[in-house]
Amino acid sequence: MVPPLVLAGLLLVWLITPVVWLLATGFVSPHSGTEPNPEQVRAQGWVNLTAAVIGELIPIVTIAVGLLARRRVLAGIGGMAFLASNLALLFLGIPVWQLFSHAINMIVHGRP
Secondary structure, three states: OOOHHHHHHHHHHHHHHHHHHHHHHHHHOOOOOOOOOHHHHHHHHHHHHHHHHHHHHHHHHHHHHHHHOOOHHHHHHHHHHHHHHHHHHHHOOOOHHHHHHHHHHHHHHOOO
C-alpha cells in the first residue's frame, strides 16, 4: 500500500515542473540575439519532452495508484490536476499531442 504522502509528494513534483522547465530552458538556450545551434535545439527538445512526460504522467500515476490504494481523494486530486493541465494547454492553443510531436521533431531534426 502506498502512503498518501508519496502521492502528495508526486503532485508536489508535478506542481514545480514548470519552474524547473524554465530554469532548464535557460541553461540550454543560447544567449539573447544569437541563433541556437542544432545541439542546443536538441537539448531544448529533450527538456520540453521531459517536462511534457512528467506533466502528463504524474497525474495519471496518482490517479491509478490512488484508486488501487483506495485513496479516492488523492485520485480525485490527480484527476483534477490532469484535467486542469490539459485544459490550460488547450486554452493556450497547444494540444498535448502537438507538444510531444514538436519536442520530438526538435530532437530528431535539430531545428526549432
